[in-house]
Every structure is written in structure tokens, then in C-alpha cells.
Amino acid sequence: MTSSVWVEAVGTAAATLTTVSFVPQAWLTWRTRDVSGISVGMYSAFALGVALWLLYGVLIGSWPIIVANVITLTLAMAILVMRLRYGGQPPPSVSVEPKR
Numbered sequence: 001m002t003s004s005v006w007v008e009a010v011g012t013a014a015a016t017l018t019t020v021s022f023v024p025q026a027w028l029t030w031r032t033r034d035v036s037g038i039s040v041g042m043y044s045a046f047a048l049g050v051a052l053w054l055l056y057g058v059l060i061g062s063w064p065i066i067v068a069n070v071i072t073l074t075l076a077m078a079i080l081v082m083r084l085r086y087g088g089q090p091p092p093s094v095s096v097e098p099k100r
Contacts, residue, residue: 015068
């Protein structure tokens with residue numbers, strides 16, 4: 001494996017893992033509407049950081065950075081919007097236990 005292929009593989013793995021890491025939180029929040037443990041400040045700062053990474057990707061013309069950050073920003077914003085929307089309401093009693 002050449003050096004550039006190795007570097008691209010590491011970058012792709014990092015982008016995939018950091019992007020996919022938001023899926024479980026977004027799914028759980030959407031399913032349960034329980035936003036009690038979600039920090040508005042943290043998700044706001046994170047979303048701003050991801051937006052800046054996205055801008056950086058656009059400025060240097062890096063499609064892997066652009067795609068990863070569009071997906072991550074979408075998931076982070078979905079979680080933030082749910083936090084703002086459901087923040088004042090008690091979550092409905094929805095079981096997240098797997099069906100047997």
C-alpha cells in the first residue's frame with residue numbers, strides 16, 4: 001500500500017467513524033423525545049465547529065471533508081433542533097428496549 005493510499009484510508013476511516021457516531025444519539029433522541037441529557041451549548045459549539053470544517057473543505061476543494069461534514073452537521077443539527085423543540089416537555093414513555 002502506497003503512502004498516499006494509506007493516508008486516504010486513515011482519513012476515510014476517521015471521517016466515517018466520527019460521522020456515524022452521531023447516528024445512535026440522533027435515532028434515540030428521535031425515538032424517545034428524551035433530550036434531558038443533551039447540552040445546547042455543547043451541540044451549538046460543535047455544530048459551529050463542523051460548519052467551519054465544512055467551509056474549510058469547500059475552500060480547499062476537498063470532497064471527503066465536505067461530504068463528511070455535511071452529514072455530521074445534518075445529524076448534529078437534528079439533535080440540536082430536537083433538544084430545542086422538546087426541551088420543555090417531558091418525554092413520552094417510549095420503551096427503547098429491544099423486542100423479544
